[in-house]
Amino acid sequence: MRYILSALALTVVFLSTGGAGYAECRADTVYLRGDWGQARFSVDVADTFETQSRGLMFVEDMPLSKGMLFVYDRPKSLSFWMRNTLIPLDMVFVDPFGVVKHVHSNAIPHDLTPIHGGDGLVAVLEINGGLAKQLGITVGSEMRHPSFVKSLAAWPC
Template identity: 65%
Template sequence: MPVAAAADCRADAVDLRGDWGSARFSVEIADDEAERARGLMFREVLPRSSGMLFIYPRPQPSSFWMKNTLIPLDMLFLGPDGVVRHVHSRAVPGDLTPIPGGDGILAVLEINGGLAGAMGISEGSQMRHPAFGEDAAWPCAAE
């Protein structure tokens, strides 16, 4: 039923799947310079099933830091195919040390620190979201 699957693929949510199972997160989108620069700074809480999806205009090297970020975060760095290439677990609030995600990154999902490990989300997991085109490992129109 491709029509239902496509309708279920929304800009404000991401689906993840892998050998560990599957999960859905409600997301805020950071897709311009100002939104990406602010990210989740100054937030005191992040609901368990929520996150922020940073989307770049094209694949590029990606590096984050935790300046003015008050809560520990897991960062999932994704290629243009929607496949998780790197997971950084439990980024330390306020730490200015760069967190490199690698080259060719199209999107980064930030979720609560420790959650990726607890759920089993790892490199090779696949994400479904409209930011990834029809050539994605798990495209929106796929079942």
């Protein structure tokens, strides 16, 4: 099973020199890059109170190249929990520049313990549990998405 997960995880990584660096920015796609390489995820964007409140609750399974991007209109302190969440998730907390500030790995389904990502955050990417570590996504990685102000973004659209 671990071998299958590893092989599938590699399908979201761009190893070519063009890769995500030249792709068009779209609301339904998130790109990440770092010393480890690049990755792309198709995302559902949660940018309203209703979509953020529901998040990935009740989702029974999610493709490895899929995720949910929570977007906030101003920097704030963010904490998440796993209420009614059926699958383990990694949470990637991001600042206004699109820089990863914290990665929480393998959040436990149904756990009500708050997962604090830090202060001054504007986005959180939720992906399948264990995938961030497998891909190498760490603090300092950069995210590319149209929700980041172009003039501030470390990796602008």
